[in-house]
Amino acid sequence: MLDFQMNDSNFLKMVRMSLSLNRKLKAAHRHLVSSSDAFANLDATVPGDLCEMWKEQERKALAERLSNPKAMDIFEVQLKKGRHHCKNTPRDAEIAVKAPSIKSVEMNLIEMQAAGDAPQGCATWMARALKVEEAQVVLSMDSCRIDSRATETQRLDISCRRDRLQSQINGLVQAVATFLGADWDSDLIGLQEGHTDEDDTFITVSPGNTEGAILPLPSYIGLPRCGAWGLNCLIKQELQLHQGQANDALHEIRLSLADKAMLYRTDVRHGRNYTMTSRTWKKVADLDATVTRHTAVYHHCRKQMVALGTDSSILDQYQPLDKKDLIVSTAVAEPM
Secondary structure (H helix, E strand, C coil), X not given: CHHHHHHXXXXXXXXXHHHHHHHHHHHHHHCHHHHHHHHHHXXXXXXXXXXXXXXXXXXXXXXXXXXXXXXXXXXXXXXXXXXXXXXXXXXXXXXXXXXCCHHHHHHHHHHHHHCCCCCCCHHHHHHHHHHHHHHHHHHHHHHHCCCCCCCHHHHHHHHHHHHHHHHHHHHHHHHCHHHHCCXXXXXXXXXXXXXXXXXXXXXXXXCCCHHHCCCCCHHXXXXXXXXXXXXXXXXXXXXXXXXXXHHHHHHHHHHHHHHHHHHHXXXXXXXXXXXXXXXXXXXXXXXXXXXXXXXXXXHHHHHHHHHCCCCHHHHCCCCCCCHHHHCCCCCXXXXX
């Protein structure tokens, strides 16, 4: 019986395949002109020398693809962070703004350690501490969503995450003596003046929990104590790592907003039935949660940079984000 049903299903697929291919072929012919015009307009904006370079790269990749498969990597999408077009320069030149990721910053700091400019292992420990900070922010947001109607599985998940986070914090505290000295006192660490997150709409404070624990970082210890203990190099390292972390958060926010705009453009407006519409709005809600999470991480990074006494020229590059900054419009993508 099962074999009969499977064979009958496959037979119907083969019979109806020609009708489906016929519809797709007609749709392709119908949109060929508009897509060709759109591509021509897009291609006209590419400089001639850049277009010739791409053609040369394509010819080289196609010629070497059999002997060197890695030559085809040139066709992979390459996202470059921190690049934009400045229209105030001659010929609308592209200005490359250096926005390194936290991994790039960590690699540079490790190279500086090899040259003897910083204590060995400090950059790796500091990067771990920033990841724990980020986990604290995310866990604080997730734990506040747990209410009386939450299931035992959800509560257990939050408890397990807190336990893992506490283990990571304990490991950081045990290793900090290498950089602060064996006689450092954890009671000296406290929130600096004007350094709370209570006024931030994206960050929810959870006092008394693991996500509210204070880490032994220069931004929490305070600049006067760090200067007295000779930890100025740690201040510079934490500042650079926070810049990389903020760059990563902004990059993820930008990608999520672009995905959200495309989702509205393709699925939300063209939902044919209730099931498709429900699934689409679930994707929109997931993207909103992603944007909120990375925005909270970005705000926390900026607060830490302020606590480190960052120069105003650097803070001007990391402006506070408002909810209106996280709204995208598809009017340009689909003009009325």
